[in-house]
Amino acid sequence: MILQDKKGLLLYRTDRLGERDWRYDSCYKLIFTPYGKSLYQTSRSDIQIEEDQFFIFNPKFEHKQIQVTKEKFLVEIEPNLLNEIASQLGVPGTDMEFASTAFKNPLLLQWVSFTKNFLTMNENMTIGMQKLFIESSLIQLTTLMLQYAPGSQLEELPHSLYSPNINRVLDALKQSYQQDWSLDDMATIAGMNKFPFSHAFKRETGLSAYSWLQLFRLLKSQHFLTKTNRSIISIALDVGFKNVSSYNTLFLKIYGRTPSEFRLLYRRNS
Template identity: 50%
Template sequence: MILCTGRQKMILDNNDGLLLIRHDHLYERDWRNDDCYKLIFSPYGQAEYQLSQGDISIGQNEFFIFNPNIDHKQLKATKEKFLVEIQPSLLKETALQLGFKVIEPEFSLLSYRHAQIHQWTSFIRDFLMINKDSNPMSNQLFLENSLAQISILMLQYGSGSHQNQFPKIISKQNINSVLNALKESYQEDWTLDQMSLVAGMSKYQFAHLFKEETGISPYSWLQLYRLFKSQQSLIFTDQTILTIALEHGFNSVSVFNHLFRKIYNKTPTQFRSIHRK
């Protein structure tokens, strides 16, 4: 069903979720708490949201996924807001079909860039704007298939409790070489100089290109990879938090705890307790 179309806003909606494109009301709005997953994509520039645990900034061509029942407020969006809402029942069904061990994923509080998400959102935005006055049944069928597609993409490329590594990125060859090297020895102490040597570039060129490709810095990527590799040990083993932290490349349990709080707004112990249930 098409709820609303117009020059400033378009919404397509069904029982599994909705797609929204709007060009008005892009600055501060009221606090919200929704019972669905929400993917926000920023096509033109920075979008900012306020959460109880801090502000989230979404750069151009980056995305962020809100988990259900998270208090948040939109502070601003540049030129356009692109939003996808997915009901938990659809995401859970998709996770089951894809064989994920954690079938009720908790996405990390992290915005970043991924080519497949970018390509999907670009196609969806163009299609909706071109066909906004098309046959309603055609748009309804398009919505049903689109929500199924983005559910798969969110699970494959959205970082969270269901992942045992940072989502795969198809990048330029010199960046891919570094990513592969980091994955093979992520427990080791890497420096920016060592990473840039693998890439065959100066460290300044490398750092700039890495951030341009992924939306995050090389060291942040490495720390996130360590964190996501550790999640399976938290959920499916009885190892101590200290042992898990050290085995996955963290210098101390306090660094591990700090990063976990930043990404999930909870400690590793709390994360373990919730996801074991």
């Protein structure tokens, strides 16, 4: 099933799940994988999206579908809609970039569950109902993406609806993200053994505990890059990276540009 209007597209299908041609779309594209893993190829690296994870391709990010497991759920959102909703929410800047990482979020999962059930139960919708549903769905999803999907629009990673053990750890990491955390430290706060904690954290957030912390540090650094003239090395060390090389490497992986290039771009667009 495909629903489409001038602001975006919603696709839900169980066929054509194998290798496809390269795409170079002008829209934001959210991919959700409900069963097993999906594989995509990009010019930077291969991307694996695991069960119940989301991945957002930014506009003009060339990519190629290699394999999707069982079913495909995809939403395309035009940049003008995202910028319009961002303005209404008070999110500064335009043409936000989402982080090139797979993630999980309970509220986005709820949105997908409702949307899939509605589409399944209303396969013969009238044109009028299709129009109303796609308009409201795109606005809802865009709002959730801006609030909960990691990217340039956030200064930290929000969390909600995770288990109490994981939330305790996330609160501690946010309060002391510059600290040199170990997995043992995090597991102690969660009141769990190290390996069960590691599995639980990845299952709930879609990221390993260390990857979550590094991504949080990167997002915190964005404020200093765009709002101050501080050096890249001082920003990297102050937000908790051990050296500027590891900071630059992660930044390049997440956004496809260096911190210096990010600084110039977002100052120009602000």
